[in-house]
Amino acid sequence: MSADILRATAAELSSELAAGNVSSVEVVTAHLDQITRIDEDVHAFLSLDAGRALDRARHIDAARAAGEALGPLAGVPLALKDVFAYRGLPTTCGSRTLENWVPPYDATVTRRLADAGLIILGKTNMDEFAMGSSTENSAFGPTHNPWDLDRIPGGSGGGSAAAVASFMAPLAMGTDTGGSIRQPAAVTGTVGVKPTYGGVSRFGLVALASSLDQGGPCARTVLDAALLHEAVAGHDPRDSTSIPAPVPPVVAAARSGDVSGMRIGVVSELGGEGYQDGVEVRFNEALVLLQKAGAELVEVSCPHFAYALAAYYLILPAECSSNLARFDAMRYGLRIGDDGTHSAEEVMSASRGAGFGEEVKRRIIIGTYALSSGYYDAYYGSAQKVRTLIRQDFERAFAEADVLVSPTTPTTAFRIGERIDDPMAMYKNDLCTIPSNLAGNASGSFPCGLAPEDGLPVGLQVMAPAMADDRVYRVGAALERELSAIWGGTVIDQLADSTAGDYLGVSREGVL
Structure with a gap:
């Protein structure tokens, strides 16, 4: 029974709970x-x-037995990225700076999860303050990819993706600043969606880059992701960037998966040199499947996407430099040298030096420099101009196509330690995902198979206009349906089957 529960999707668990079967x-x-x-x-x-978690499960069971009206995900467990405030449980952001901080309040996302009856199992590992593409930058050690424990699970939300992929939770919440939901989803064979910027409240989300951050769902199926998306999305007056508009019909889109007549634009700049052969093979096969499902493929050009990486790594460090200034050891968090013999400035310097990891320090330095007098216009100002050009690329492309597609990542999961000392190699993992964060539009990653050379998952990225999040789910559901017809299951089912039940507790015979 336990293995059946673990392998069930969130939607299946919802049905079984409602029927009283479990x-x-x-x-x-x-x-x-x-x-x-x-x-x-x-x-x-x-x-x-x-x-x-167990107390809340008992409460949900009692409410259901009493005939109370419950949400569709009531009683379903979830893993929460350790960047969302959750009253009574540490929120560390993967950093020594906040190692012992327990927030006295809930993030809006956390509160909406509770209101929907979802049950939080715990907080998941992440790159420190969400800065990274591999979850190796966590102060508390790296997370491992369930497909191969020697490989990274993506980042910054590798903990959430790995928890879902290894059947420790049917659902998880992540955040996406430059690909931190979508990239982990791609390399773990799961589904990850970045909603439209402002579609999910950022209140209580520890900020990295305020104009880029967005919370979103991680799941094993498209419908599960849509159900979670619907549960947490919607206007929040406590977030000034929250959009006062109805949540797009994402669940209906996930159930439909109808792409008949939909124009799918293939971005010519996101592919070719530097992309792993197996990634492009599976991506191109996915295009054929979407065409078979009734979509029309068109090629589109977004010429300024080539400058997205450079612009992003000026805008993000500038904003993180400002946001992380609050961690000064004066009010909360790690404090070093506070013995009465050191000045406040010395305590701040020692505490920040000890509390922040190398990648965080690197980005703070870059951001502070980019914002400094005499350099602001040349660096930060110019990056914002590029951002505008990227938005205009999207506008022109969406005039030709309903959605845009690309590989989610240029390669499959690389080995732990392989790129940790090469920041540029690490940053290139986000080549395909960054444009959507700069523009603020909706985007998601969906499994499209296993690369033939290494047997590791490949993701297809779908990008849609702002507040057209439902289009992302329509395409994802169509692809999932076509692949399931071929394989008899989802990509993640291949993990469960290929490991002889390894992650379902049957044996420990290793992974792919």
Whole structure:
């Protein structure tokens, strides 16, 4: 029964819970047992909240027995990226600076999860303050990819993606600043969606780059992601950037998957040299499947996407330099040298030096320089002009196509440690995902197969205009349906099958 629970999708669990075939306590217990069994190897979680999770499961079961109206995901467990404030549980952002900080309030996303009846199992590992593409920058050690424990699970939200891929949670919440939901989804064979900027509240989300950050769902199926998206999205007056508009019909789109007559634009700049052969093979096969499903393929050009990486790595460091200035050891967080013999400035310097990792320090320095007097216009100002050109590229492309597509990442998951000392090689993981963050439009990554040379997952990225998030899910659902007809299941089912039940607790015979 436990293996059946673990392998079930969130939508399937919802149906079984509603029918009374299983209790929320049983579902939560099965996932907590799975975490105990395998997370020593995967290291997806930084903290667990087992007691509160089981208490909430019992409350949901009692409410259901009493005939109370419950949301579609009530009683389903979830893993929460450790960047969302959750009252009573540490929120570290993967940093020593916040190692012991327990927030006295909930993020809006956290509150909406609770209101929907979802049960938070714990907080997941991440690159420190969401700066990274591999989850190797966490102060608490790297997360491992369930497909191959020697490889990275993507970043910055590798913990959330790995938890979902290894059946420790059917759902997870992530955040996406330059690809931190989509890139982990691509390399773990899961689904990850970055909603339109402003579509999900950022209140209580520890900020990296305020004009880029966006929370979104991680799941094993398109419908599960849409159900979670619908649960957390919507206007929030506590977030000044929150969009006061109805949530796009993402669940209906995921259930439909109808792409008949849809024009799908293939971005010519996102592919070719530097892209792994197996990634392009699976991407091109996915295009054929979407064409078979009734879509029309057109080639589009977005010439300024070539400058997105450079612009992003000026805008993001500038904003993070400003946002991380609050971690000054004066009010909360790590404090070093506070023995009465050092000045406030010396305590700040020592605390920030000890609390921040190398990548965080690198980006703070770059950002501070870019914002400094005499350089602002040349660097930050110019990057914002490029950002405008990228938005205009999207506008022209969306005049020709309903959605745009590309590989999500240029390569499959690389080995842990392989790029940690080469920042530029690491940054190039986000070549395809960054443009959507700069423009603020909706974007998602969907599994499109396994690369033939290494057997690792490949993701197809779908980009849609702002507040047209439902188009992303329509394309993802169509692709999922076509692939399932060929394989008899999803990409993630291949992981469960290929490891002889390894991640379902049957044996420990290794991974691909």
